[in-house]
Amino acid sequence: MDMKREYYEDIELIGSGVVLFWSAAFLIFLFTLPIYMPNYYIYLLNIIIVNVILAVGLNILVGYTGQISLGHAGFFAIGAYGTVFLMTHFQIPFVFALPLAAFIAAFFGFILGLPALRLEGPYLAIATLGFGLAIMHVIGTWDIFGGRMGLHAPPLDLGIPKMGFSWVLESDVSMYYLILIIAVIMIVSAINLMKTRVGRAFVAIRDSDIAAEVMGVNLTIYKTLAFAISAFYAGIAGGLFAFVCGFFDPFTFNMILSIVFLVMVVVGGLGSILGAIMGATLITYLQYDLLKNVSETPYLGDFLISVSRKWFTVIGLENFGSIALGLIMIGIIIFEPLGMYGVWIRIKKYWMTWPF
């Protein structure tokens, strides 16, 4: 076999025909999805994909580089507020405002990465937590950001209105295609990045920062870089989220959201891009839809709601949502540290050796 070809295969995005087939099939499925899905679900899907983008980015930091962040709602907020603010105050078109806001988020990521050089584990967790809270409060006190009243997203115009060229996305479905395309680009980029030099440096830092350093990896550069990239992803996700929701206020980006993001990555599987995608999908679905379905189930729904009223707080089924999330976390950590990705690997193995 031609030697060069063999080495290229090591880093090729799609290694085999089987993977190519299933990736293509899945993409076709996703692109035709709006045809057979009710509109409510398209809205849900949009939120899911936004969270997928964020989780893939967060996983680069947590899963690949081994740093923790409890402040990603902050970057998410910078993306959302930044995009809308740049559009409404400076008349910058969406296509530029979104990446610009993401770069602002990345800059804040870089800044937050600096203390990460000295802090580890619980200390880093507290520092990032503080960052998330600070962003939320700072935004909440500034009137140009709508203060506590929040902000409305302007129409989502993909054109450049000033030059008389407008292309407004009005429906959830058209927004779905936009978000999906961006997500595919972001995911493919992440896969590439993790397979090449920068990704290897991240993994090296995670597994042994001392060996990474001795082999020539500059910890200052690569740790802050991991924060910046991860924040960039969160910024893009936030900018898109602003338009999916249409309205948001500082409390949208609270501390719990940061924790939920982290849960997505851990449940999906640390250090696996496929895992981040699965984790974000599952957790978002649980949060947005499962509870609603359960509450509408005859008998069971009413029963759980009355239990919740009696024993927990009045917010109703969300109490069970939190409990379920907690149980899933504990279960994953005890039974499958690799998360959903680990489960997926097992199923694949099972089917490959089936029926033996």
Place this chain on the structure above:
Amino acid sequence: MSLFKVENLSISFGGLKAVDDVSFEVERNSIFSIIGPNGSGKTTIFNLISGIYKPDSGRILLEGENLVGYLPDKIAKKGIARTFQNIELFKHATVMDNLMLGRHIHMKTGVWSGATATLFGRKSRAAKEEIKNREFVEKIVDFLDLQAVRDQFVANLAYGRRKLVELGRALALEPSILLLDEPSAGMNTEEKGDLNIWIKDIQEVYKITILLIEHDMNMIMGISDRILAINQGKKIVEGLPQDVQCHPEVIEAYLGEEG
């Protein structure tokens, strides 16, 4: 002029003088060994050279350039690579990825060219660089006989194999000086024999200068050009193997340890 020189190197931890006024010189393309009982400061000398610790005083000179104060990654870029006594591999990565990380300083692919590699496929800068460096690493895989475990995760490898992967990773950096901290520890006789040959090859074929810490006296005596013996952080003697072996203080230090 000798390639590498350490002058009056000292460091203490709390009250303990781990390395105490140690000086030595290493000739280009030689094997220079450091021996001494447990806790005598051998690993600490390596940690000082590779920039993990900063000495309290003294100089570390590579071709006349003082390396003291440089961070470990800068020292790696100067061409000094090492292995660790307690193996520091990237456990959850494959053997190939571990070795490829050794090429880090010789590669340029950054965030943008890495992330967009697919877009330009085989012709992309990232892919070209990747292929070129994989070819280099493949030579090391062949040299250390790692072909069979090439794509395995390091966490699944036996101890002796891990030591070799670590050696391979250090070689991938194309160092001019290689620091080996007890490379044969935990290996069986057969593995030790192979290692002996490989170290000799690294010196002769790859023309790399080697600093070696070892407890296995047979290996040390057979392989070293010069030996430095230390005890409690202080230099006892430095010289040719036969001279060091017969030195009364060396015998005492070792007998004292065993007796």
